[in-house]
Amino acid sequence: MIAVVRYNAGNVFSVECALNRLGVEFVLTADEKTLRSADKVIFPGVGEAAAAMHHLRSTGLDRVLCNLTNPVLGICIGQQLMCRHSEEGDVDCLGIFDADVRRLVSTEHNFKIPHTGWDTVTVTAPDGPVPEMLDGQYFYYVHSYVVPVNSDTAAITDYCGPWSAAMHRDNFYAVQFHPEKSGAAGTCLLSHFLNL
Structure with missing residues (x-):
C-alpha cells in the first residue's frame, strides 16, 4: 500500500492522478500508524515552507516523517521541507538532509524567477530517485527556492547555476521537479520509486 501524506500543501490531486494512471492503490493520510506501515510514502507539496512546517509541527507529522523507516519520496516543497532550514519564511525544517534551502537568484542572463x-x-548518484536511464531527460519545475549541491545530491539541474534536482539519504528520496506532471519521464521515475 502506498501512503500519500495529507497536510496543508497543495498538488495532491496531481499525484493522485499519476498514481491512478499507474494503477497503484494508495491512501491519502496523516495517520501515523498508516504512514509507518505503508510500503512506500509520498510526501508531495506546493506551498510556503514556514506555513507547511507550522502545520507539520502542530499535528506531530514532523516527528512521524523524520522517523519513518520505509522508503519516502519528497516532491517539490517536500524535498525542501526535508532539509535543515529554508530561507522561505526563515524556518527550521525536518533536518533529514543536512542542507539549507536558498532563494533562487537570477544571474547576469536574467533568468526568470520562479x-x-x-x-x-x-x-550524479545512480542509487538515488532518478534512475540512470533518465539522465538528460526533461522534467517539469515550478519553484523559487532550491537546495544547493551537497553530499546528498543525486541529480543536478543548472538554472541560475547548479542545484539539487534530486536527493537521497538512506530511505529518504526527494526531487525538486514534479514527476506527476513530467510525462513519460515522470511516470518512469514514479514507477522506479514504487519498485524499490
Missing part, C-alpha cells in the same frame, strides 16, 4: 517549465537533469 523557474517554471521544463528542464533537464544530470544524474
Whole structure:
C-alpha cells in the first residue's frame, strides 16, 4: 500500500492522478500508524515552507516523517521541507538532509524567477530517485527556492547555476521537479520509486 501524506500543501490531486494512471492503490493520510506501515510514502507539496512546517509541527507529522523507516519520496516543497532550514519564511525544517534551502537568484542572463517549465537533469548518484536511464531527460519545475549541491545530491539541474534536482539519504528520496506532471519521464521515475 502506498501512503500519500495529507497536510496543508497543495498538488495532491496531481499525484493522485499519476498514481491512478499507474494503477497503484494508495491512501491519502496523516495517520501515523498508516504512514509507518505503508510500503512506500509520498510526501508531495506546493506551498510556503514556514506555513507547511507550522502545520507539520502542530499535528506531530514532523516527528512521524523524520522517523519513518520505509522508503519516502519528497516532491517539490517536500524535498525542501526535508532539509535543515529554508530561507522561505526563515524556518527550521525536518533536518533529514543536512542542507539549507536558498532563494533562487537570477544571474547576469536574467533568468526568470520562479523557474517554471521544463528542464533537464544530470544524474550524479545512480542509487538515488532518478534512475540512470533518465539522465538528460526533461522534467517539469515550478519553484523559487532550491537546495544547493551537497553530499546528498543525486541529480543536478543548472538554472541560475547548479542545484539539487534530486536527493537521497538512506530511505529518504526527494526531487525538486514534479514527476506527476513530467510525462513519460515522470511516470518512469514514479514507477522506479514504487519498485524499490
